[in-house]
Amino acid sequence: MTSTGTEQGEATVPPQGPDEKPVPQSSRSRRAARVAEAASAGVKVLLVKIALLSIVDAISVYALMVLFLREDWLVFGAVLVVTLIVNWIYFSRAKLPAKYLAPGLIFLLIFQVFVIGYTGYIAFTNYGTGHNSDKPDAVNALIVSSQQRVPDSPTYDLTVVERLGMYSFLVTDPDGEISVGGTDAPLSPVTDATVDDSGKAVELPGYTSLAFSDIVANQEAIAALSVPLSDDPNDGTLRTPDGSSAYLYLSDLVYDEAAGTMTNTTTNVVYTDNGETGSFVAADGTELLPGWKVNVGLANFAEAFGSESIRGPLISVTLWTFAFAFLSVLTTFALGLFLAIVFNNLRMRGRNFYRVVLILPYAFPAFLSALVWAGMLNPQFGFVNQVLFGGAEIPWLTNEWLAKFSIIFVNLWLGFPYMFLVCTGALQSIPEEIQEAATVDGARSGQIFRLIKLPLLLVSVAPLLISSFAFNFNNFNLIYMLTNGGPRDVTAGVNVGATDILISMVYKVAFVGASRDYGLASAFSIIIFLLVAIVSIISFKQTKALEELN
Amino acid sequence: MMVNKKGLLAAGAVAVAASLALAGCSGGSTSDDSKAASGSETLTVWVDADRAAVLKEAAAAFTKESGVTVKLVQKDFAKIQEEFIAQVPTDKGPDVTIAAHDWLGNFVSNGVVQPVELGDTATDFQQVAVTAMSVEGKTYGVPYSVESIALLRNTALAPTAPATYDDMIAAGTAAGTEFPFLVQVGPESDPYHLYPFQTSFGAPVFGTNDDGSYNAADLSIGNAGGEAYAAWLAKEGAAGHLSVNVTSDIAKEKFNAGASPFLITGPWNVPDAQKAGIDVAIDPIPSAGGSPAQPFVGVQGFVVSAKSKNALAANEFLVNYIGSEKVQTELYEIGGRAPALTSAFEAASSDPITAGFGAVAAEAVPMPSIPQMGKVWQFWGVTEAAIITGAGDSTQLWQKMTADIQAAIK
Numbered sequence: 022m023t024s025t026g027t028e029q030g031e032a033t034v035p036p037q038g039p040d041e042k043p044v045p046q047s048s049r050s051r052r053a054a055r056v057a058e059a060a061s062a063g064v065k066v067l068l069v070k071i072a073l074l075s076i077v078d079a080i081s082v083y084a085l086m087v088l089f090l091r092e093d094w095l096v097f098g099a100v101l102v103v104t105l106i107v108n109w110i111y112f113s114r115a116k117l118p119a120k121y122l123a124p125g126l127i128f129l130l131i132f133q134v135f136v137i138g139y140t141g142y143i144a145f146t147n148y149g150t151g152h153n154s155d156k157p158d159a160v161n162a163l164i165v166s167s168q169q170r171v172p173d174s175p176t177y178d179l180t181v182v183e184r185l186g187m188y189s190f191l192v193t194d195p196d197g198e199i200s201v202g203g204t205d206a207p208l209s210p211v212t213d214a215t216v217d218d219s220g221k222a223v224e225l226p227g228y229t230s231l232a233f234s235d236i237v238a239n240q241e242a243i244a245a246l247s248v249p250l251s252d253d254p255n256d257g258t259l260r261t262p263d264g265s266s267a268y269l270y271l272s273d274l275v276y277d278e279a280a281g282t283m284t285n286t287t288t289n290v291v292y293t294d295n296g297e298t299g300s301f302v303a304a305d306g307t308e309l310l311p312g313w314k315v316n317v318g319l320a321n322f323a324e325a326f327g328s329e330s331i332r333g334p335l336i337s338v339t340l341w342t343f344a345f346a347f348l349s350v351l352t353t354f355a356l357g358l359f360l361a362i363v364f365n366n367l368r369m370r371g372r373n374f375y376r377v378v379l380i381l382p383y384a385f386p387a388f389l390s391a392l393v394w395a396g397m398l399n400p401q402f403g404f405v406n407q408v409l410f411g412g413a414e415i416p417w418l419t420n421e422w423l424a425k426f427s428i429i430f431v432n433l434w435l436g437f438p439y440m441f442l443v444c445t446g447a448l449q450s451i452p453e454e455i456q457e458a459a460t461v462d463g464a465r466s467g468q469i470f471r472l473i474k475l476p477l478l479l480v481s482v483a484p485l486l487i488s489s490f491a492f493n494f495n496n497f498n499l500i501y502m503l504t505n506g507g508p509r510d511v512t513a514g515v516n517v518g519a520t521d522i523l524i525s526m527v528y529k530v531a532f533v534g535a536s537r538d539y540g541l542a543s544a545f546s547i548i549i550f551l552l553v554a555i556v557s558i559i560s561f562k563q564t565k566a567l568e569e570l571n
Numbered sequence: 572m573m574v575n576k577k578g579l580l581a582a583g584a585v586a587v588a589a590s591l592a593l594a595g596c597s598g599g600s601t602s603d604d605s606k607a608a609s610g611s612e613t614l615t616v617w618v619d620a621d622r623a624a625v626l627k628e629a630a631a632a633f634t635k636e637s638g639v640t641v642k643l644v645q646k647d648f649a650k651i652q653e654e655f656i657a658q659v660p661t662d663k664g665p666d667v668t669i670a671a672h673d674w675l676g677n678f679v680s681n682g683v684v685q686p687v688e689l690g691d692t693a694t695d696f697q698q699v700a701v702t703a704m705s706v707e708g709k710t711y712g713v714p715y716s717v718e719s720i721a722l723l724r725n726t727a728l729a730p731t732a733p734a735t736y737d738d739m740i741a742a743g744t745a746a747g748t749e750f751p752f753l754v755q756v757g758p759e760s761d762p763y764h765l766y767p768f769q770t771s772f773g774a775p776v777f778g779t780n781d782d783g784s785y786n787a788a789d790l791s792i793g794n795a796g797g798e799a800y801a802a803w804l805a806k807e808g809a810a811g812h813l814s815v816n817v818t819s820d821i822a823k824e825k826f827n828a829g830a831s832p833f834l835i836t837g838p839w840n841v842p843d844a845q846k847a848g849i850d851v852a853i854d855p856i857p858s859a860g861g862s863p864a865q866p867f868v869g870v871q872g873f874v875v876s877a878k879s880k881n882a883l884a885a886n887e888f889l890v891n892y893i894g895s896e897k898v899q900t901e902l903y904e905i906g907g908r909a910p911a912l913t914s915a916f917e918a919a920s921s922d923p924i925t926a927g928f929g930a931v932a933a934e935a936v937p938m939p940s941i942p943q944m945g946k947v948w949q950f951w952g953v954t955e956a957a958i959i960t961g962a963g964d965s966t967q968l969w970q971k972m973t974a975d976i977q978a979a980i981k
Binding site: 150151153154155158159161162163165166168169170176233234236237238240241243244261262263264265266268310311396399400401402418419504505507508509511512514516529533534535536537 | 612636637638639652653656657659660673674676677679680681682683685686687688690691708709758759814815816817818820821877878880881882883884886887890891942944945946947948949950953954957960962963968971972974975978979
């Protein structure tokens with residue numbers, strides 16, 4: 022009955038259904054009926070609540086068990102705390118604001134705070150191609166891939182045998198010679214083995230032969246077996262990739278766990294972990310890959326500002342990013358507002374039809390539109406040049422300034438319906454009386470717009486303009502699909518073109534080909550985040566001033 | 572009314588909390604998979620949707636024989652490379668995944684794959700497929716298909732295969748069509764589709780070692796042949812045979828409309844051309860510089876995760892099941908790419924289109940999978956485009972590009 026109290030506290034008037042019962046006469050019976058009704062409603066709510074919360078708790082308990090078994094204590098703690106808080110909030114009588122806010126806050130934590138925090142963490146590591154795991158994985162991968170099959174060595178037919186819990190290899194070489202050996206015992210010839218029709222030794226007295234299912238069940242141990250061919254380790258070792266045949270391998274890398282070094286046995290080069298780069302490095306600077314993920318401090322930020330390929334274009338790219346975002350907002354807002362005013366005029370016929378048509382560009386996926394525009398702006402075959410300009414070869418996307426113009430133009434086409442929508446809404450919320458009063462006072466329509474409507478409009482639209490600026494600041498899709506940042510000056514030697522904005526430049530610099538430098542990309546993301554945040558804060562301050570005007 | 576509002580609120584809130592709890596255990600449920608895998612009886616295989624149907628049968632046969640369950644997980648092919656690299660280190664990756672050979676350099680430098688021992692079956696595959704699946708002399712995957720571009724010829728417009736580039740232009744001009752021949756170039760050029768012409772001038776991107784693998788230290792793109800190729804690009808650009816305005820869509824559309832007798836493209840564009848009513852023949856790409864015109868070949872196959880707990884079962888499955896003629900043939904029938912297994916390829920060659928592309932692929936060179944290759948593209952295409960549009964002296968631009976690549980891969 023926990024919730025009934027709250028219910029009563031808030032519901033000063035009892036709920037009145039359409040199927041109202043005859044009103045009780047005495048105040049006493051009225052009160053009794055009210056309590057009964059509230060209580061029955063409360064029970065329903067309570068049952069639903071308990072059912073839903075028990076589902077949540079059941080899932081949470083399952084998650085906690087799994088996390089406990091995985092010994093993933095951080096996530097375990099987080100899930101536990103959140104589950105407790107959720108239960109506490111929804112089972113308590115009060116805390117109505119928390120009941121409304123909790124879902125939003127949880128989303129905020131998962132999708133905003135956590136993501137930003139994790140990006141911040143990655144920005145201080147060298148996470149990326151060649152450094153995507155921990156050191157034991159890297160050592161393992163290096164050792165595994167340093168196993169080199171001895172050239173022209175034969176294939177040995179293999180039966181895996183077991184004695185006293187130790188696995189051995191019973192091998193038949195191509196000449197029919199049969200021998201047996203284990204990890205500590207080099208191959209030695211045997212004569213008393215049972216041989217099958219093909220001449221392959223399949224059994225040996227004193228040993229148990231393993232069937233394939235047994236091999237599969239113990240494959241980690243068997244795959245790790247390496248049987249020396251002879252007492253001389255330089256002859257190589259036999260290993261099996263599949264449990265039925267063995268091959269002779271030599272490894273040219275040896276890991277010294279105590280010293281933490283890798284040694285190449287053929288060249289005798291020693292690679293040491295210098296503790297900085299997250300990899301084994303030789304004295305002459307050659308690096309063994311894969312390495313592992315380490316904390317690199319501010320190195321990514323230093324590279325973002327220090328390396329030649331980034332520093333050179335950074336200023337022009339930043340300027341263009343601001344120009345692009347600002348012009349995009351300005352042009353789309355101007356056109357959207359103009360159309361909104363036009364279609365807000367009651368004398369206009371077929372307004373609804375035009376409105377629907379105008380919103381169409383907004384309904385297409387933006388990246389698809391960008392691709393279509395790229396085709397239409399093709400100098401030789403594109404619709405624009407062929408039809409609108411009579412076959413002139415205007416390089417819309419390959420001339421530096423025309424490409425910038427095209428980007429803004431296409432973005433205008435993509436973006437004005439949004440501005441049209443919000444301006445229409447805002448205009449319609451301005452009371453007609455104000456306009457009438459102004460007309461009576463003798464104001465001309467230009468004055469009414471400039472002095473009354475626009476300021477009122479800006480109060481509600483300005484925050485959207487700011488968010489539109491932030492969106493266009495990172496409008497990767499449009500740039501990537503329309504020009505891919507081009508045209509590029511090939512003599513500059515940097516992979517950054519005339520229409521690259523910051524985010525597309527980051528993509529090109531941090532993700533070259535298939536190699537990924539997540540650390541550098543994260544560092545850049547934080548820089549861009551700070552830029553956008555500063556611009557937004559300043560703009561919102563300005564908007565506040567606008568509101569006070571009101 | 573109050574009741575409903577509160578009920579709604581509670582439901583919403585609880586749904587959110589549920590989603591949180593789910594988020595918490597989504598990590599958990601995947602760990603279950605890996606635990607099942609480390610229980611050593613389940614082999615998890617990532618495969619794209621097209622290939623999954625074929626593998627299902629091979630997997631069933633394997634399970635019957637070995638008792639190892641094969642769990643096929645469908646993935647979007649384009650995303651596999653990144654997800655595999657990201658997930659293998661966390662122990663959540665699969666034991667085996669489908670892969671393109673040019674991902675291998677990246678896989679190896681991230682330490683997420685382990686070598687596969689083809690043993691004596693190595694010779695059963697086409698040489699170029701095994702070479703492509705190798706990094707530094709070690710084979711990392713079992714190939715199942717080879718694919719390259721070739722010359723599509725509209726037999727109604729050009730009855731015979733051209734022997735040289737000049738022959739092709741002459742035949743194309745004689746046909747009186749809008750374009751003597753078509754190849755997609757685009758505003759940032761398309762070095763992949765133009766590569767056969769580049770190799771015909773004796774200017775591969777990287778030199779090769781004795782075993783056919785690429786040597787990153789030997790950047791041969793800027794040799795004398797490269798400069799001759801650059802001059803050729805400028806000449807053909809000026810003559811209008813190569814144009815940055817011809818994108819992949821336009822090239823395909825024009826060829827299907829009969830606006831050119833020749834198109835350099837891959838098998839993926841053949842069905843549409845045939846649908847457009849064109850009788851297509853597949854020919855080797857004619858040489859422009861005198862040496863054989865070798866396109867890049869792309870090889871697809873399966874690789875084993877470095878952290879697989881089922882290495883033996885994975886090897887067995889790949890070598891003896893994926894590598895079998897039956898499975899290779901079935902994969903060919905689904906995807907239409909020439910099989911990598913020689914015997915399956917010979918069987919598939921009864922189809923002239925497959926035979927034509929297969930013959931070109933067999934003589935082609937693998938697309939370099941070494942990590943340095945990733946740094947070549949960013950300079951390569953734009954420079955070709957600049958030369959084709961006549962934006963500067965071809966030799967100077969080409970040498971500038973070579974210097975930029977050299978600086979990027981050092």
